[in-house]
Amino acid sequence: xxxxxxxxxxxxxxxxxxxxxxxxxxxxxxxxxxxxxxxxxxxxxxxxxxxxxxxxxxxxxxxxxxxxxxxxxxxxxxxxxxxxxxxxxxxxxxxxxxxxxxxxxxxxxxxxxxxxxxxxxxxxxxxxxxxxxxxxxxxxxxxxxxxxxxxxxxxxxxxxxxxxxxxxxxxxxxxxxxxxxxxxxxxxxxxxxxxxxxxxxxxxxxxxxxxxxxxxxxxxxxxxxxxxxxxxxxxxxxxxxxxxxxxxxxxxxxxxxxxxxxxxxxxxxxxxxxxxxxxxxxxxxxxxxxxxxxxxxxxxxxxxxxxxxxxxxxxxxxxxxxxxx
Amino acid sequence: xxxxxxxxxxxxxxxxxxxxxxxxxxxxxxxxxxxxxxxxxxxxxxxxxxxxxxxxxxxxxxxxxxxxxxxxxxxxxxxxxxxxxxxxxxxxxxxxxxxxxxxxxxxxxxxxxxxxxxxxxxxxxxxxxxxxxxxxxxxxxxxxxxxxxxxxxxxxxxxxxxxxxxxxxxxxxxxxxxxxxxxxxxxxxxxxxxxxxxxxxxxxxxxxxxxxxxxxxxxxxxxxxxxxxxxxxxxxxxxxxxxxxxxxxxxxxxxxxxxxxxxxxxxxxxxxxxxxxxxxxxxxxxxxxxxxxxxxxxxxxxxxxxxxxxxxxxxxxxx
Numbered sequence: 112x113x114x115x116x117x118x119x120x121x122x123x124x125x126x127x128x129x130x131x132x133x134x135x136x137x138x139x140x141x142x143x144x145x146x147x148x149x150x151x152x153x154x155x156x157x158x159x160x161x162x163x164x165x166x167x168x169x170x171x172x173x174x175x176x177x178x179x180x181x182x183x184x185x186x187x188x189x190x191x192x193x194x195x196x197x198x199x200x201x202x203x204x205x206x207x208x209x210x211x212x213x214x215x216x217x218x219x220x221x222x223x224x225x226x227x228x229x230x231x232x233x234x235x236x237x238x239x240x241x242x243x244x245x246x247x248x249x250x251x252x253x254x255x256x257x258x259x260x261x262x263x264x265x266x267x268x269x270x271x272x273x274x275x276x277x278x279x280x281x282x283x284x285x286x287x288x289x290x291x292x293x294x295x296x297x298x299x300x301x302x303x304x305x306x307x308x309x310x311x312x313x314x315x316x317x318x319x320x321x322x323x324x325x326x327x328x329x330x331x332x333x334x335x336x337x338x339x340x341x342x343x344x345x346x347x348x349x350x351x352x353x354x355x356x357x358x359x360x361x362x363x364x365x366x367x368x369x370x371x372x373x374x375x376x377x378x379x380x381x382x383x384x385x386x387x388x389x390x391x392x393x394x395x396x397x398x399x400x401x402x403x404x405x406x407x408x409x410x411x412x413x414x415x416x417x418x419x420x421x422x423x424x425x426x427x428x429x430x431x432x433x434x435x436x
Numbered sequence: 437x438x439x440x441x442x443x444x445x446x447x448x449x450x451x452x453x454x455x456x457x458x459x460x461x462x463x464x465x466x467x468x469x470x471x472x473x474x475x476x477x478x479x480x481x482x483x484x485x486x487x488x489x490x491x492x493x494x495x496x497x498x499x500x501x502x503x504x505x506x507x508x509x510x511x512x513x514x515x516x517x518x519x520x521x522x523x524x525x526x527x528x529x530x531x532x533x534x535x536x537x538x539x540x541x542x543x544x545x546x547x548x549x550x551x552x553x554x555x556x557x558x559x560x561x562x563x564x565x566x567x568x569x570x571x572x573x574x575x576x577x578x579x580x581x582x583x584x585x586x587x588x589x590x591x592x593x594x595x596x597x598x599x600x601x602x603x604x605x606x607x608x609x610x611x612x613x614x615x616x617x618x619x620x621x622x623x624x625x626x627x628x629x630x631x632x633x634x635x636x637x638x639x640x641x642x643x644x645x646x647x648x649x650x651x652x653x654x655x656x657x658x659x660x661x662x663x664x665x666x667x668x669x670x671x672x673x674x675x676x677x678x679x680x681x682x683x684x685x686x687x688x689x690x691x692x693x694x695x696x697x698x699x700x701x702x703x704x705x706x707x708x709x710x711x712x713x714x715x716x717x718x719x720x721x722x723x724x725x726x727x728x729x730x731x732x733x734x735x736x737x738x739x740x741x742x743x744x745x746x747x748x749x750x751x752x753x754x755x
Contacts, residue, residue, distance in 0.1 A: 136566065162566065168596060173555045173589035180559015183544065186566060188559075203552055216537045216545060217528030218750035252751050276753035351752075 112295055118288040120262035121227075122151050124269040125189065127298070129159055132187065135273055138165040139174060139191030139227075148193050149229060149288055171200035175226060179209050179278075182224040187273055195228035195282060196240050198248075209278040210253035224278045225269075230258075231284040231322050231372060233420055238408035241416070243373035245321075246382070248280050249349035256349040257303055258282040260324030262292040264347055267301025275303060284322040284372075306353040308360065312340035315430050316360040318383050319370040320346040323421060327370050330426035341368075341430060349379060354386050361387050365396035366433040370426055375403035397433040402426055442712050443721060445487055445644065449479040449700050450725035452503040455512050456675075458729050459502070459519055463679050467737075468519045470532050475503035477674035480699030481606050482507045482576065484647030485669070488655050489574060494560045496544040496553050497576040499534035500606075500673075504576065508543035510536065512732035522739035529742045530750070550611075551581040554590035554603075561599035561664075572658045576604045580611025582625050591664070595632040598663040602654055603634075605668045606641065612677045613685035629666035641671030642699045645706060671699075 115123070129135045136159075137143075137152060143166040146153035156164045167174050171192060178190035192198050198205060205226065212220045232241035249256045255277050259265040265283070272279040309324060310331055319327045324345050331341045342360050346352065361367050367387055369380035380401035387399055405419040456474045463472045475482075478500070486495060486507040497504045505515050510526055518525025519533050526538050527546075534548040544560060547553035557575035564571040581587055582605060594601045605625045609616055617623040629636035635657075639650040647669060654665050672694040676683050707713040 168589070168593055170589040170593060172552075172586055173558060173593045176552070176555020176586070176590065177559035177562055177593060180556040180561070181563040181566065182559070183539075183556070184560055184563025184567075186563050203549060204555065207549055208547075208552055208556065212545075213753060214750045215527065215531050215535050216539075217526070217530050219527075219537060219539050220545075221753055255752070 112293045114291050115262060115294050116288060117262045117265050117290050118149065118151055120266040120294045121269055121283065122153070123294070124266045124273070125152065126155070128270060128273045129163065134185065135187045135189065136163040136165065137189045137191065138167050138178060140167055140169055140193050142166060142191050147191070149285070171197045172204055175201040175204035175209070178224050178226070179204060179212070179222055182222040183220055187223045189225045189227060189273060192226060192228040194240055195230035195244060196242050198228055205248065205280065206251045206254065210251045213277070214253055221276055222278045223276050225272045225281055226279070227281045227283060229285050230282050231286055232409045232416065233286050235411055235413055235416060237411045241409040243371070243404065245282055245349055246373055246378045249379070253278070254350060255279040255303060256282065257347065258321040258349060259347060260287070260321050260345055262290065263294045263299070264301055266294050267299045268303060268347065270298070270300045271303045274300070279303070282321065287322055287325065290325065304348045304351045304353055306344055306346050306348070306356040308342060308356060309345045310341070310343040312342035312364070314339050314364055314366070315341045315433055316357065316364045316367040317341045317343045317370060317426070317430070318346065318357050318367060319343065320349070320379070321372065323370040323372050326421060326423055327426055329423045330430065333423065334427060334430055339430065339434065352382070354390070357383060357387065358390050361391050362394045365394050368400045368402060368426065368429045368433055370402045370421055372404055372420060374406055375401055376406060378403055397436065400429045400433050402429045439712055442707060443717070445483055446703060446707060446713070446718065447721045447725055448506055449483050449644070449703065450722055451512055451728050452479045452483070452506050453700060454725050454729040455506070455516065455732065456502060458733055459516070460675070460679065462520065462733070468533070469521065471499070472519070472533050472679045473500040473677065474673070474675045475500055477694065477699070478606060478608060478641065478671045479503055480644040480647055480703065481641040481669050481671050484644040485574065485576070485604060485651045488648055488652040489572070491542065492569065492571040493655070494542045494544055494571060494573045495576070496557050496560065496573065497546065498550065498553065498578055498581065499546065499548045500578070501534065501536050501546040505536040505538070505543060505546070508538065509541045510538050510543065512728050513735040516732040517736040517739050520736045521741070522736055523742045523746070524735070524739040528746065551577065551584035551586035553577070554581065554586045555593070557601055558590045558594045558599060561594065561601045562597065565597070565599055570659055572600045572602055572655050574602045574604060574655070576606055578611060579605060579607040579609070579616050579625055580614070580619065582628055583611070583620055591632045591634065591666070594664040595634050600658050601664040602651070602658055603664060603666045605666065606671055607668055608671050608673045610677070610685065613681070615685065624668070626666060626668040634664055634666055636666040636668065638668045638670065641669035642697045642702055644699060644703045
């Protein structure tokens with residue numbers, strides 16, 4: 112196993128899938144000659160050529176629409192949205208077309224389509240370029256929404272997404288590209304729709320995913336020094352949601368904190384908390400606590416922006432609150 | 437063109453007309469729900485256009501799709517059954533009037549969001565180009581769709597990549613109740629092609645033979661590698677936009693004027709004038725068409741509702 116970055120893991124998954132299956136191709140803004148805005152597809156254009164690494168106009172509806180059409184013909188397009196904020200320009204095609212066509216036409220249309228989109232805040236890009244709208248997309252039946260938090264999961268889940276027969280929104284976090292982790296070489300596939308325990312613990316269940324896995328892990332390490340052992344459940348896939356590992360953990364710890372980067376209202380945490388109460392109410396020793404983004408459009412100013420995004424300290428405080436009231 | 441082909445096309449047009457008239461009745465009886473957009477008056481557009489496609493050519497259209505479905509080879513049975521929400525409908529009762537399809541016949545729907553299927557058509561053509569298939573994607577849409585951003589994105593991308601798409605604007609003069617010149621800066625839709633360096637033609641959509649000639653030439657030019665093209669077909673819907681249309685936006689005289697140019701009547705006259713078919717032969721086809729529709733309605737009425745468990749079927753391929 113090699114220790115590589117998230118960027119390298121995603122790039123590796125794409126490269127291997129394109130080598131394996133000629134029906135896999137990439138399209139998006141600056142994916143080809145430029146090499147990808149986040150350098151994920153660096154070197155692809157020279158190796159695979161412009162037909163398979165297709166630079167597009169800045170036209171997100173056409174990018175996703177064309178990916179849907181190509182998928183209907185049996186190809187396996189991987190469409191890249193430079194940021195998930197641009198998904199709003201293709202929102203109709205993602206949630207109103209891709210998510211519905213298999214069902215609405217009685218099962219005859221099949222869309223093996225992957226949309227890679229870069230999300231998250233914390234880089235002083237201002238309100239329009241810093242959002243974490245994952246929960247909005249996870250709201251729609253028919254769409255699969257995946258958001259990995261480790262390099263290994265990024266590789267394995269992207270391979271699974273490319274091989275899936277269903278449309279998958281694959282959300283990458285812009286500030287996770289540099290993190291490193293052990294990643295199995297070769298054909299490593301992680302099944303979609305499986306939550307996992309990333310860190311075992313007995314005292315509090317911490318439910319999280321994507322970037323907030325990193326924040327939660329740092330919090331867990333500090334809490335461990337104080338004798339508090341949190342169990343981290345990483346959702347990895349937001350839809351279809353695998354709630355069982357969350358419930359199993361909660362029944363053991365009887366306390367939960369949910370950590371997400373998106374806004375609290377109508378968010379991932381709202382869903383998880385409701386599911387915990389529905390399925391394990393009698394096990395609760397304290398109210399479930401949510402840590403999420405402050406309810407503001409993210410500002411440019413670095414200090415203000417950081418104050419709005421969940422921090423290690425926010426997570427630690429929430430854990431102590433559910434433990435001690 | 438063989439006589440049998442002429443008779444087949446005439447028959448298709450009459451099947452569409454009778455099916456649409458019957459659908460209006462079924463709607464008023466509450467047997468068809470939702471929205472219902474009739475194709476009456478526009479039959480020569482899709483009948484002429486689709487008669488020029490090869491089986492490998494893909495067809496995709498907007499929500500006024502009943503006629504297109506028949507022209508693509510779907511049976512009146514599975515169309516009417518879908519309108520009535522039955523399990524035997526082409527979309528198993530899940531789609532309804534606006535979402536007819538049969539991918540085995542290269543009919544890719546029936547799309548209800550104005551203009552949203554245009555980028556999808558770009559992708560269908562991209563799929564064929566990627567594989568080196570010599571197929572053309574025929575994408576139909578109304579005049580109203582040329583004012584939404586999807587139109588621009590889709591036509592531009594198709595031209596940049598020289599994809600094999602025939603963009604077909606069915607200009608029936610109104611986007612719902614708004615006349616073309618009240619919604620579009622240019623009322624000659626074909627002019628919009630120049631923004632994409634794309635050849636364009638305009639043709640009378642009440643004349644099936646004229647549609648066939650122009651569409652056939654354009655489809656084969658595209659197949660030969662000519663890149664995408666735009667065809668504007670001038671037509672008129674004799675009925676309202678949908679069943680709930682107060683029709684305050686047009687005068688009865690205007691409707692009557694167009695009804696005098698009934699595409700079925702024009703084609704019928706052509707077949708008789710050219711001595712291709714006799715009155716008696718065409719009358720027989722009229723009767724046959726009525727029988728096809730009567731059979732389709734009986735079939736749909738007798739068909740089962742979808743099973744309760746079908747509610748959860750086909751959300752994902754991989755459950």
